[in-house]
Amino acid sequence: MNSATINRRLLLGAAVFIGSGGAACAQSRRPRNLVVYKTPTCPCCDGWIAHMRQAGFMATVNVLPDLRPIRIARGFPDALASCHTGLIDGYxxxxxVPAADVIRLxxxxxxxxxxxxxxxxxxxPGMETPQxxxxxxxTLLVLRSGASRVFARHNPPA
Structure with missing residues (x-):
């Protein structure tokens, strides 16, 4: 075998190795399936859903008249309630909540x-203004006790 044949084989082997490593990484990443519950009259929720989809989340949307039963069933305090609720991977x-915070979670x-x-x-996200x-x-991390602590800070004062 000459050196050109050996170099081609090494190059081909390296390409196969690198290519298969990338495929393994892609397959090992868990899907980001997000189930969102929102009320029918909330347009800002749609902006947040679009933000999450742009970040790679697969969002399924359910419209309900009242989200409180979903929060109560999961031990979420009413004092921290907002206009929409998402469920992802047990959380x-x-x-x-910004997508980056959910990814970190x-x-x-x-x-x-x-x-x-x-x-x-x-x-x-979802509450942007034209100006x-x-x-x-x-963003607060809500603990099982009902307490919360700061998970991330956004838009600090200048």
């Missing part, structure tokens, strides 16, 4: 009920 995601897998952005802060106004807000 509840309440309100205008799924990566870190803390013992918790889920995440919440109470209220509807301007500049959060680009952004209120500072926190």
């Amino acid at each position: 509840l995601v309440e309100g205008h 799924l990566s870190e897998r803390p013992t918790a009920v889920g995440l919440a952005v109470p209220g509807m802060p301007l500049g959060s 680009g106004h952004k209120d500072p807000y926190d």
